[in-house]
Structures are given as C-alpha cells and as structure tokens.
Amino acid sequence: MIRFLPGGISRAELARRMDLTRSAISTIVDTLVQDGLVNEAEDGPATGGRRPILLEINPRRGYVAGIDMGATHLGLVVTDFSAHVLQELEVPFDVAAGPEVCMPEVDAQLNNLLQRAGLSLRDVMAIGIGVPGPVDLDAGMVSAPPIMPGWDGFPIRSELQQRWQRPVSLGNDAELGAFGEWAYGAGRNECNLAYLKVGSGVGAGLLIDGHVYRGATGSAGEIGHITIQENGPLCSCGNHGCLEAMAGGNAIARRAREAVRLGRRTQLSTIDVERITARDVASAARMGDLVAQQIVTEAGFHLGVAVASLVNLFNPSMVVVGGGISQMGDLLLEPIRKAVRERSLRSAAQAVRINSSVLGRRSSSMGAIVQSINVILDQMVEG
Amino acid sequence: MIRFLPGGISRAELARRMDLTRSAISTIVDTLVQDGLVNEAEDGPATGGRRPILLEINPRRGYVAGIDMGATHLGLVVTDFSAHVLQELEVPFDVAAGPEVCMPEVDAQLNNLLQRAGLSLRDVMAIGIGVPGPVDLDAGMVSAPPIMPGWDGFPIRSELQQRWQRPVSLGNDAELGAFGEWAYGAGRNECNLAYLKVGSGVGAGLLIDGHVYRGATGSAGEIGHITIQENGPLCSCGNHGCLEAMAGGNAIARRAREAVRLGRRTQLSTIDVERITARDVASAARMGDLVAQQIVTEAGFHLGVAVASLVNLFNPSMVVVGGGISQMGDLLLEPIRKAVRERSLRSAAQAVRINSSVLGRRSSSMGAIVQSINVILDQMVEG
Numbered sequence: 001m002i003r004f005l006p007g008g009i010s011r012a013e014l015a016r017r018m019d020l021t022r023s024a025i026s027t028i029v030d031t032l033v034q035d036g037l038v039n040e041a042e043d044g045p046a047t048g049g050r051r052p053i054l055l056e057i058n059p060r061r062g063y064v065a066g067i068d069m070g071a072t073h074l075g076l077v078v079t080d081f082s083a084h085v086l087q088e089l090e091v092p093f094d095v096a097a098g099p100e101v102c103m104p105e106v107d108a109q110l111n112n113l114l115q116r117a118g119l120s121l122r123d124v125m126a127i128g129i130g131v132p133g134p135v136d137l138d139a140g141m142v143s144a145p146p147i148m149p150g151w152d153g154f155p156i157r158s159e160l161q162q163r164w165q166r167p168v169s170l171g172n173d174a175e176l177g178a179f180g181e182w183a184y185g186a187g188r189n190e191c192n193l194a195y196l197k198v199g200s201g202v203g204a205g206l207l208i209d210g211h212v213y214r215g216a217t218g219s220a221g222e223i224g225h226i227t228i229q230e231n232g233p234l235c236s237c238g239n240h241g242c243l244e245a246m247a248g249g250n251a252i253a254r255r256a257r258e259a260v261r262l263g264r265r266t267q268l269s270t271i272d273v274e275r276i277t278a279r280d281v282a283s284a285a286r287m288g289d290l291v292a293q294q295i296v297t298e299a300g301f302h303l304g305v306a307v308a309s310l311v312n313l314f315n316p317s318m319v320v321v322g323g324g325i326s327q328m329g330d331l332l333l334e335p336i337r338k339a340v341r342e343r344s345l346r347s348a349a350q351a352v353r354i355n356s357s358v359l360g361r362r363s364s365s366m367g368a369i370v371q372s373i374n375v376i377l378d379q380m381v382e383g
Numbered sequence: 384m385i386r387f388l389p390g391g392i393s394r395a396e397l398a399r400r401m402d403l404t405r406s407a408i409s410t411i412v413d414t415l416v417q418d419g420l421v422n423e424a425e426d427g428p429a430t431g432g433r434r435p436i437l438l439e440i441n442p443r444r445g446y447v448a449g450i451d452m453g454a455t456h457l458g459l460v461v462t463d464f465s466a467h468v469l470q471e472l473e474v475p476f477d478v479a480a481g482p483e484v485c486m487p488e489v490d491a492q493l494n495n496l497l498q499r500a501g502l503s504l505r506d507v508m509a510i511g512i513g514v515p516g517p518v519d520l521d522a523g524m525v526s527a528p529p530i531m532p533g534w535d536g537f538p539i540r541s542e543l544q545q546r547w548q549r550p551v552s553l554g555n556d557a558e559l560g561a562f563g564e565w566a567y568g569a570g571r572n573e574c575n576l577a578y579l580k581v582g583s584g585v586g587a588g589l590l591i592d593g594h595v596y597r598g599a600t601g602s603a604g605e606i607g608h609i610t611i612q613e614n615g616p617l618c619s620c621g622n623h624g625c626l627e628a629m630a631g632g633n634a635i636a637r638r639a640r641e642a643v644r645l646g647r648r649t650q651l652s653t654i655d656v657e658r659i660t661a662r663d664v665a666s667a668a669r670m671g672d673l674v675a676q677q678i679v680t681e682a683g684f685h686l687g688v689a690v691a692s693l694v695n696l697f698n699p700s701m702v703v704v705g706g707g708i709s710q711m712g713d714l715l716l717e718p719i720r721k722a723v724r725e726r727s728l729r730s731a732a733q734a735v736r737i738n739s740s741v742l743g744r745r746s747s748s749m750g751a752i753v754q755s756i757n758v759i760l761d762q763m764v765e766g
Contacts (some may be wrong), residue, residue, distance in 0.1 A: 192599040216575040
C-alpha cells in the first residue's frame with residue numbers, strides 16, 4: 001500500500017519505505033501526478049546540492065468523508081484530499097437500534113454534513129466508516145460485535161456503497177483511531193503505536209510501522225474483553241469481569257448511579273439518576289467533584305491493569321488514550337501510567353509513553369479519512 | 384530478509400514473498416547459487432508446462448549450531464545447512480550462576496557436541512543462541528532479565544563471537560521457539576503464530592508472516608509478567624501475582640512441595656521434598672498421580688487466563704504450547720483451551736487452534752538454527 005505523509009515525501013524516501021526500486025516508484029508516481037492526485041513541489045530542506053522534489057497529495061483533487069459510528073454518538077468529518085477539515089458534525093446515536101434504524105440515519109447525517117460544506121456526494125471521492133466491533137475486512141461487515149446487537153453479518157459496506165455509489169471502506173473504530181493519531185495526532189510516525197479507545201466500550205488499535213495489525217481474523221486489539229476480575233460484573237460479551245464491564249463508559253455511568261443511590265455527596269445527584277452518563281461524570285470530575293473523580297480514578301486503575309498486559313505483550317513505543325472518556329486527562333492517565341510502571345516488565349515500561357489523544361473525539365473519523373485517501377491512491381496505482 | 388522454506392521455493396514465489404521483482408530476485412539467487420549456498424532442482428509439481436525450478440538450501444555447504452540456554456538446562460544441536468540434525472545434547476544448567484560460570488560451560492558443551500558429531504568450530508558457519516530474557520538485538524545482550532540475575536548488560540554475543548571467531552546471533556528463547564515451530568514444527572507457515580514457552584519461566588514469541596514481532600525495545604511477548612492475581616505470590620520480577628509466579632515451572636514445583644508438606648497422598652512424597660521439580664510433577668501426573676494432575680490443571684487454568692488475553696490482543700491463528708512443562712499434553716492444554724473458549728471474544732476464539740509443540744524441548748535451539756541460516760544468507764546477499 002502506498003503512503004504519503006503529511007508534509008510531503010521524496011521519491012527516494014518513498015522507495016525506501018515501500019521497499020521498491022527508484023524506477024518502480026517513478027512509474028507509480030508518474031501515474032499519480034498525471035491523475036492530478038499528487039503534486040511535485042521543490043521545497044524540501046536543501047542538503048548540500050539542489051533541493052529535493054517533494055511529493056504531496058493535491059488537496060484540490062477532491063473530497064473525502066470519514067464517519068465514526070460510536071455506540072452513543074455519530075461523528076462525521078469531510079476534508080479535502082490533504083485531510084484538511086472543511087466541516088464536521090457530531091450527533092447522538094444509538095447503535096443498538098440496529099441497521100434498519102441506523103443506516104438511514106448515517107445517510108441523512110452524511111448528506112446534512114455535505115450540505116453544510118456546500119458539497120454533494122458527487123464531490124466525494126471515497127468514504128471511510130469506523131464501527132465499534134471486530135470487522136471482517138473482506139466481507140465488509142462486523143463479526144459477533146458485543147455492543148452492536150443486530151449487526152452481526154449485516155453487509156454494512158456493500159449497502160452503503162450501493163446507497164452512495166462511492167467507494168466505502170469499513171474499519172474498526174479503534175484501529176482507525178490509531179491510524180488517525182499516527183497520521184495527524186499524538187502518535188505521529190511512532191513505529192509501535194497502541195491507541196486505546198475508551199468510549200461506551202473499550203477497544204485498542206495496534207499499528208506496526210504505520211500498518212494496522214489486525215491478526216488472523218481482524219479482531220486483534222480487543223483489549224476490552226480481557227478478564228480483569230474473575231466473577232466480576234457481567235459484560236456485554238457474555239463473560240464476567242471484562243475490562244469493558246469495569247472501566248468502559250457504561251461501567252462509569254453505572255458506578256455513578258450507584259453512588260447517587262447510596263446518597264453520596266456529589267453534584268451528580270442533581271441529575272435524573274437514570275440518565276447519568278459517563279460524560280456527566282467527566283464534567284463533574286473536572287469541576288472538582290470528589291465522588292466523580294474517584295470513579296474516574298478507579299476506571300483508570302482497571303484500564304492500567306489491562307494496559308500493563310498490553311505493554312508486556314505488544315511492547316509499544318507509545319500508548320495514546322482516546323475516545324469520549326479520555327478528555328478527563330491526567331485524572332485517567334496517571335493511574336494507567338502508575339499501573340504500567342508497577343506491573344509491566346522494566347524494559348517495556350521504560351520504553352513507552354502514555355499520552356492523551358490529540359484529535360480527541362475526532363481520532364477515528366480522521367483515521368477513516370486517511371484510510372479513504374490510501375484506498376483512492378491504491379486504486380489509481382493498480383487500475 | 385531472504386527466507387527459504389523447507390521443501391524448496393520457486394523464484395516466482397520468492398519474488399512474491401519478498402515483494403521484489405523477478406530480476407532483483409534473480410540477481411540475489413545467482414549470488415547464492417555461485418556461493419554454493421543454494422541448489423536449483425527441477426522437481427516441483429508440473430503445472431501444465433515444464434516443471435518449475437525449485438531453489439533449495441544446499442545441505443552440504445556447511446554446518447550450523449543452535450543453543451537454548453534455559454534457566455535449568457542447556458540444549459544444543461548441530462545441523463547441516465538444511466537444518467537436518469546431526470547431533471544434540473542436553474545438560475543441566477544454572478543460568479542464575481551468572482556469566483562468569485555459565486559462559487565457559489556453554490563453550491565447553493558446544494565443543495563437546497561438535498566433537499561427538501566429528502566436527503570442529505571451523506566447520507560451523509554460524510551459531511545461534513536463545514536466552515530466557517528480553518534481548519537488545521543491536522547490543523547483543525539481555526536487558527533487565529528477571530530470571531537471569533547477573534546478566535543485565537553483559538555482552539553475550541560479542542563475548543561468544545570473540546571466543547568462537549564465528550558469527551553469533553542472540554535471541555529470546557520464546558521468539559526462537561516460535562521461529563523453530565513455524566519452520567519445522569506445529570506452526571508450519573501460520574501467518575499469526577504465538578508460541579508459549581512454559582519452562583521455569585513463562586514467555587511467548589509472536590510471529591507475523593514469518594517475522595518475529597519484537598516491539599519497540601525487543602520485549603514483546605512477555606506474557607509471563609502479566610498480572611493474573613493482584614496480591615498473588617511474589618514473582619522474580621519484583622511484582623506480585625504474575626503468570627510466571629502462578630504457572631511457571633518454579634511455581635509448579637513450589638505447589639508440589641506444599642502438597643507434600645501438607646501430607647497429601649502423592650507419589651511425590653517419595654522424593655526429597657526440597658528437590659521436587661516441575662519435571663517430577665509432570666512424570667507423576669503422567670503416572671496417574673491425582674495431586675500432580677491437579678497442580679498441572681491449575682497451572683493450565685492460570686495459563687489459560689493469560690492466553691485468553693493474548694488471543695484477544697494478538698488474534699493468532701495458532702498458539703503452540705512448548706517448553707519443558709508442555710510435555711504434559713492435554714492435561715495442560717485442555718484448561719487453556721477452555722479458558723480461551725470462555726474468556727476470548729468469539730471471533731478470535733473460533734479462529735485459534737491451541738496445540739502442543741512438535742519439536743518439544745528442541746523448539747528454541749531449532750529456531751536458533753533457522754535464524755543462523757538466515758543470517759548467513761543475508762550476509763552472502765549483502766556482502
């Protein structure tokens with residue numbers, strides 16, 4: 001797969017990264033330049049002789065859309081061909097309502113977004129969409145997704161492709177988040193990047209040298225279903241004591257409701273107890289609410305136990321923590337860092353930095369943009 | 384890195400696997416044929432036209448040695464250039480005695496092995512050695528190894544290279560075990576292979592498309608130090624409740640000693656209690672001793688919890704269980720399979736087979752052989 005880096009890349013560097021000869025690269029690049037997908041610009045740093053010619057994606061060649069289908073929100077972004085954001089949108093969403101309800105909603109919101117940007121579907125060259133479950137890439141559907149009831153085996157990609165008459169790529173939301181943070185966020189060019197998405201569920205995306213590591217059947221990185229506590233609370237996957245059941249958004253909201261019902265002193269008691277969300281807990285924590293802070297810290301502790309295992313097994317150079325809950329910053333990150341220091345092998349623990357995502361709630365939709373651009377480039381090169 | 388598969392490979396297939404053009408491959412292969420490292424044989428399956436010419440490593444070109452430095456044993460093997468075993472040797476060993484004691488012993492046993500094979504160091508083209516700790520490949524030493532006290536920062540590779548005047552490659556024992564089983568054992572050509580080494584310690588080697596995944600600093604796959612039980616028994620790494628402290632050979636021996644001291648009915652009570660080893664527990668279990676079997680099953684249960692996490696994160700197509708303890712077969716494997724069925728996400732659990740190693744105690748030393756052969760081929764191609 002061909003990859004252009006933000007900021008441009010020389011033919012020589014591209015040849016090195018793709019492990020191809022200069023002449024093979026030149027053939028590919030000539031095709032892309034002819035198609036107007038890539039520009040040549042003479043603005044690299046001078047290294048003694050003449051300045052190298054850098055290849056850059058031509059931003060004016062067309063537009064791409066990225067969609068992050070979360071459990072409780074739908075995030076959409078449309079960018080030019082260099083991933084510059086033109087317009088974005090986030091609306092509440094209920095993935096558990098199933099495809100019959102959700103697919104028309106995704107369609108309506110994409111049209112809504114494009115209208116706001118003064119664009120139509122015809123202007124869009126490709127669309128990427130991320131979903132919170134294990135993805136079968138070949139089939140373009142999810143396989144046994146715990147928090148997407150009703151979606152198992154539903155042909156998401158082909159249905160959207162038919163509807164939009166545009167190339168659609170489907171990906172796991174955490175994998176796309178890793179991709180987004182690697183290209184434009186906290187994990188720029190890290191060789192071994194793990195992106196932890198803490199939303200209603202908990203997932204991870206693993207990136208090795210800029211390529212998503214998917215495993216044998218595309219379900220690598222499913223950290224949310226690691227057992228943290230035997231006989232712990234029931235998880236959406238049917239097991240007990242999974243990380244997701246202890247530290248995901250749903251678990252955080254449940255702890256908060258329990259605290260309110262127990263009559264603990266917290267700002268959260270001013271909200272209808274049935275409607276308390278993880279986001280409410282996050283805001284209360286940021287306002288200094290001690291009960292909310294304790295709930296977040298406990299979630300961070302459980303996340304830390306699982307991240308320590310991830311660090312031992314995957315030995316990443318960086319772990320980026322993202323998703324809706326990650327906006328709590330160091331309140332959530334410090335217990336994770338502490339667990340890794342205490343529970344990971346020294347050589348792995350010393351090598352890893354643990355940071356918040358830079359793109360925030362936008363990581364997965366921006367990852368979908370990067371994936372879409374790569375799909376277009378690949379099609380041009382091959383076809 | 385160039386790779387020849389046992390059984391031969393065509394130029395076209397080699398070009399495809401290495402992602403190089405036919406002409407680039409031909410240049411490389413011509414060099415190897417000229418050096419006598421590779422033979423061409425016209426014996427592939429006929430596909431319509433003439434039979435393809437298969438490339439094979441020339442077995443008579445020279446010899447290679449592989450060494451598995453375990454915590455309590457030293458395994459050595461010498462093979463011809465096609466990895467056919469000429470002679471092997473296993474002796475008790477104490478890695479904790481440190482390099483001053485162990486290095487001369489490794490040297491003496493290699494000479495002993497070669498003498499038995501009627502060879503001398505001059506006949507050996509390269510030597511590979513595996514050690515039970517995280518390896519810094521560039522430096523050729525181990526970095527903060529929990530069960531190798533006194534070895535942190537000791538220049539293993541350069542010291543042996545100087546002593547033997549032969550190219551020496553150093554690797555983690557579990558990574559080499561994965562390599563050995565992938566090339567000649569239970570995991571032949573699996574794309575996503577995890578090899579679990581259960582010896583005195585517990586480690587894992589991860590192989591993606593035939594390449595060891597080492598992570599940012601070479602300590603990927605350190606499954607032995609995943610926390611299984613908070614506040615569990617003290618581990619050699621300084622933490623509590625690591626898998627290794629619950630299910631490694633040392634832990635199994637400790638459980639057996641406890642059972643004997645408690646006066647439980649077991650064959651193990653006929654052995655001096657201080658000298659009971661995991662191997663004794665394994666033999667007793669195979670003879671039908673119920674206490675020994677229960678200890679093994681419990682270890683399998685703990686291993687299963689960690690392997691379930693590994694399956695969720697790495698999504699392997701196969702997990703090969705090897706190392707000294709693995710000879711207990713299904714007594715150990717069944718609880719692992721059960722834990723994976725119950726605790727891994729369905730799509731990952733259904734995709735993975737969990738089998739015993741085929742090479743047994745030889746996995747790591749054979750992996751060291753494969754690595755050595757690759758080192759030689761690479762040197763020929765580059766130099």
